[in-house]
Amino acid sequence: MKVSAGRLEDLPADHAVAVGDGSVVVVRSGGTACAFRNRCLHKENPLAGGRVHEGTVLSCPHHFWQYDLPSGRHLGGRGVLPSYPVEVTADGEVLLEVPDPPPAMSMRERLLAHARSWERGS
Ligand code: FES
Numbered sequence: 001m002k003v004s005a006g007r008l009e010d011l012p013a014d015h016a017v018a019v020g021d022g023s024v025v026v027v028r029s030g031g032t033a034c035a036f037r038n039r040c041l042h043k044e045n046p047l048a049g050g051r052v053h054e055g056t057v058l059s060c061p062h063h064f065w066q067y068d069l070p071s072g073r074h075l076g077g078r079g080v081l082p083s084y085p086v087e088v089t090a091d092g093e094v095l096l097e098v099p100d101p102p103p104a105m106s107m108r109e110r111l112l113a114h115a116r117s118w119e120r121g122s
Contacts, residue, residue, distance in 0.1 A: 001097075001098060001099075001100050002095050002096065002097060002098075003019060003020040003024065003095070003096045003098050004019075004093060004094065004095055004096075005017075005019045005026045005033065005035070005094040005095070005096055006019075006093070006094060007092045007093055007094070008028065008032070008033060008088055008092045008093075008094050009092060011026065011027075011028040011033060011094065012028065012052075013028050013052065013055065014051060014052055015049055015050060015051055015052055016047050016048055016049065016050045016052060016058055017048060017049075018038050018046065018048035019035075019096065020096075020098065021101065022038060022046075022048070023037065023038055023098070024036070024037065024038055024084060024096060024098050025037075025038040025046070025047045025048050025050075026086075026094065026096065027052055027058055027069060027070075028052065028055065029052070029055045029056065029069040029070050030055050030056075030069070030070065032070075032086065032088055033086050033088065033094045034069060034070040034072070034083060034086055035083060035084040035085075035086050035096045035098070036067075036072050036081040036082065036083050036084070037081060037082040037083075037084075040060040040062060040063075040065060041065065041074055041078055041079050041081065042060065042062070042063055042065045042078075043062065043063070045060065045061075045062040046061075047060055047061070047081075048061075049061045052069070055069060056068065056069050057069060057075070058072075065078070067081055070083075084096050084097055084098050084099075085097040
């Protein structure tokens with residue numbers, strides 16, 4: 001599904017911002033934008049608010065793990081952030097292609113899932 005992150009010129013150059021339902025973070029980098037899952041590879045904390053250094057490094061706001069931009073590769077070799085395709089339209093709008101949210105579970109499905117996890121002792 002396509003999600004708008006607003007206009008490229010309106011994205012801050014110095015920090016990452018969450019978009020849509022908050023599960024995606026967008027970063028301005030190298031005259032365009034890149035988008036990642038809004039979870040750090042360290043402890044799964046949100047990357048939103050992380051500082052962007054010269055458009056080439058994103059620093060997690062929690063314990064300062066650093067990621068290369070636009071690849072999302074951890075600079076210490078701990079992996080790569082899951083990323084999403086970005087399109088900047090002719091009029092400067094940033095569109096992100098993000099996965100559809102999972103379908104909502106009915107109350108019956110939630111109760112069954114809870115009962116199954118309880119039976120397993122988790
Ligand atoms: S959660 Fe990002 S560095 Fe620890």
